Amino acid sequence: MKLERAATALPRHGWQLLPLRFHRLDADSVVLTNLAGEHVFVTPDELGAVVDGTCADQELLARLRAAHLIQVPGERLPAELLAIKLRTRMQRLPDSTGLHIFVVTLRCEHTCRYCQVSRQSAAKNEFDMTEQTARRALELVFRSPSPQLKIEFQGGEPLLNFPLVRWITTEANRINKEHGKDLAFVIATNLALLDEEILGFCAEEQIHISTSLDGPQDLHNSNRRRPGRDSWQQAVTGIRRVQERLGADRVSALMTTTEASLGRAAEIIDTYAELGLHGVFLRPISPYGFALRGRGGANYDVGRWLEFYAAGLDQIVALNRQGVPMVEMYASIIAKKMLTNADPGYVDLTSPAGIGIGALVYNYDGDIYASDEGRMLAEMGDRTFRLGNVHGSSYADIMLSDALLNPLTESITLSAPMCATCAFEPYCGADPVFHHTTTGDFTGHKALSAFCRRNMGVFTLLLRKMRDDPYFRDLLWRWAQ
Amino acid sequence: MSPAGSAPGAGAGATGAGATGAAEITLAFDQATVDLDALQRSAYAVAAEMTVDIRVRGADYVCTLFPRKHDGAVEELKHRFRAEVNDQILRVRIAKETEPLRNLVFALAFSRTGLVEAEGPG
Numbered sequence: 201m202k203l204e205r206a207a208t209a210l211p212r213h214g215w216q217l218l219p220l221r222f223h224r225l226d227a228d229s230v231v232l233t234n235l236a237g238e239h240v241f242v243t244p245d246e247l248g249a250v251v252d253g254t255c256a257d258q259e260l261l262a263r264l265r266a267a268h269l270i271q272v273p274g275e276r277l278p279a280e281l282l283a284i285k286l287r288t289r290m291q292r293l294p295d296s297t298g299l300h301i302f303v304v305t306l307r308c309e310h311t312c313r314y315c316q317v318s319r320q321s322a323a324k325n326e327f328d329m330t331e332q333t334a335r336r337a338l339e340l341v342f343r344s345p346s347p348q349l350k351i352e353f354q355g356g357e358p359l360l361n362f363p364l365v366r367w368i369t370t371e372a373n374r375i376n377k378e379h380g381k382d383l384a385f386v387i388a389t390n391l392a393l394l395d396e397e398i399l400g401f402c403a404e405e406q407i408h409i410s411t412s413l414d415g416p417q418d419l420h421n422s423n424r425r426r427p428g429r430d431s432w433q434q435a436v437t438g439i440r441r442v443q444e445r446l447g448a449d450r451v452s453a454l455m456t457t458t459e460a461s462l463g464r465a466a467e468i469i470d471t472y473a474e475l476g477l478h479g480v481f482l483r484p485i486s487p488y489g490f491a492l493r494g495r496g497g498a499n500y501d502v503g504r505w506l507e508f509y510a511a512g513l514d515q516i517v518a519l520n521r522q523g524v525p526m527v528e529m530y531a532s533i534i535a536k537k538m539l540t541n542a543d544p545g546y547v548d549l550t551s552p553a554g555i556g557i558g559a560l561v562y563n564y565d566g567d568i569y570a571s572d573e574g575r576m577l578a579e580m581g582d583r584t585f586r587l588g589n590v591h592g593s594s595y596a597d598i599m600l601s602d603a604l605l606n607p608l609t610e611s612i613t614l615s616a617p618m619c620a621t622c623a624f625e626p627y628c629g630a631d632p633v634f635h636h637t638t639t640g641d642f643t644g645h646k647a648l649s650a651f652c653r654r655n656m657g658v659f660t661l662l663l664r665k666m667r668d669d670p671y672f673r674d675l676l677w678r679w680a681q
Numbered sequence: 682m683s684p685a686g687s688a689p690g691a692g693a694g695a696t697g698a699g700a701t702g703a704a705e706i707t708l709a710f711d712q713a714t715v716d717l718d719a720l721q722r723s724a725y726a727v728a729a730e731m732t733v734d735i736r737v738r739g740a741d742y743v744c745t746l747f748p749r750k751h752d753g754a755v756e757e758l759k760h761r762f763r764a765e766v767n768d769q770i771l772r773v774r775i776a777k778e779t780e781p782l783r784n785l786v787f788a789l790a791f792s793r794t795g796l797v798e799a800e801g802p803g
Binding site: 220235 | 727728786
């Protein structure tokens with residue numbers, strides 16, 4: 201061991217800095233990250249010594265060198281390795297667009313407090329997508345270079361237009377025989393209209409079900425209102441039916457945090473565990489649609505949401521310690537970015553932003569949007585992120601439109617103030633839709649940005665827990681795989 | 682200068698009175714030791730807590746701090762800004778030292794993607 205250390209010891213000035221960024225986690229701890237997001241914890245004094253070139257701690261220098269934060273002058277390998285890792289992280293760029301969202305109807309029989317799109321009466325079928333529109337949208341779907349395609353059916357409540365869901369699925373499978381893509385389908389549904397016919401079709405076509413579950417019965421039914429006030433019962437019954445018929449891994453649920461959720465993180469997670477759901481996505485409310493109209497349950501700030509998130513994460517860790525597997529989905533996305541070179545392609549946490557590149561939305565009327573949030577914004581009267589219409593726009597029109605390229609280029613984090621020097625830049629994203637909505641420009645002012653504060657809060661929380669708790673570090677490694 | 686430690690050339694003091702009658706909170710930084718770039722980045726980074734006016738006076742940059750909340754924590758505000766300036770000085774220094782390597786890494790990363798060829802005629 202002594203011989204090895206002597207052989208590899210780096211003398212003062214025998215090494216040089218590689219591009220690195222840092223963030224102070226607390227008074228005694230700083231995290232350093234390299235261009236690809238790999239990290240090392242140091243003390244503030246060690247940071248000063250490393251930058252000054254006076255560090256003589258061979259163990260620390262070895263760790264920094266292994267993490268491509270320093271190198272011996274003249275070395276070529278660290279730059280090559282960093283380049284490979286960066287290229288791997290950017291792999292999705294030439295392979296756009298993987299997610300295609302079909303809004304098959306705006307109709308819905310729920311009237312959720314925080315609904316992000318206009319509610320339309322279940323009888324008004326002028327808000328349904330037609331076969332003609334869907335056919336043209338499918339032509340655009342198969343223009344995407346991505347080898348993996350996911351078609352997600354949304355609404356409104358997509359099961360109100362189930363004949364079109366069936367038609368699109370069948371037609372997409374037919375077209376895909378020529379293309380050979382890895383094609384998957386998801387229905388985002390409240391499950392209230394689930395019946396044997398739909399279940400049978402989902403079983404046959406291996407369709408994944410994504411539903412909403414806000415937690416315990418009273419909380420869920422208060423947020424998600426429908427005639428009979430039985431949204432929770434319908435969702436729970438539906439989840440169990442899908443688990444039994446299609447398999448436990450074929451249904452997942454999302455929750456939305458309202459002000460009423462804030463003190464109830466543990467109850468929410470326990471509800472998921474009791475239903476045999478092994479993942480929960482602790483999502484803040486979005487600044488779109490009815491959520492902003494004073495009655496949507498959005499009356500809380502980032503600080504309160506972060507307290508809720510931390511409490512939820514603690515409960516999830518406690519369940520795992522007891523042998524109950526449970527994943528917090530947002531943390532798992534970040535873990536993949538922190539601990540591997542893969543990019544999970546989560547639209548909100550990518551730069552260049554995931555709009556258009558990661559997802560395209562085909563609205564019921566044929567309008568195409570760069571993201572689901574862009575579509576929601578249009579329902580509020582702001583059509584900034586409308587890229588065209590399936591009946592008049594070519595693939596090139598859409599992907600080379602100013603409506604897509606301007607927000608992409610203006611928001612890229614490697615050139616945005618504060619983001620460019622932020623240690624968390626490799627983990628974070630641009631989200632021009634959020635910043636346009638909240639500040640009126642695609643970049644936003646990061647020091648004032650709720651998006652920035654929320655994500656900085658989550659990154660810092662995860663890193664502190666990894667630093668302090670070996671069990672949590674192992675758990676996050678497992679989530680990253 | 683010890684960028685990670687004590688404040689770099691920061692003279693300080695509550696000086697004079699502003700147009701509103703409230704005492705101005707100013708910090709002076711020696712131009713020989715502090716880049717304007719670092720000060721401007723610092724002003725951006727602390728914008729949720731204060732706005733900052735930067736002017737040249739003799740050999741100094743004089744920064745006037747305008748807190749968003751008037752809770753009287755003047756010393757805390759000055760510590761906060763000085764700490765941010767220290768960090769930004771480090772960041773500017775790291776960025777300058779590593780710029781050639783950063784460019785090399787990005788060049789290597791994107792030179793083999795085929796994207797350049799794909800952007801050819803047509």
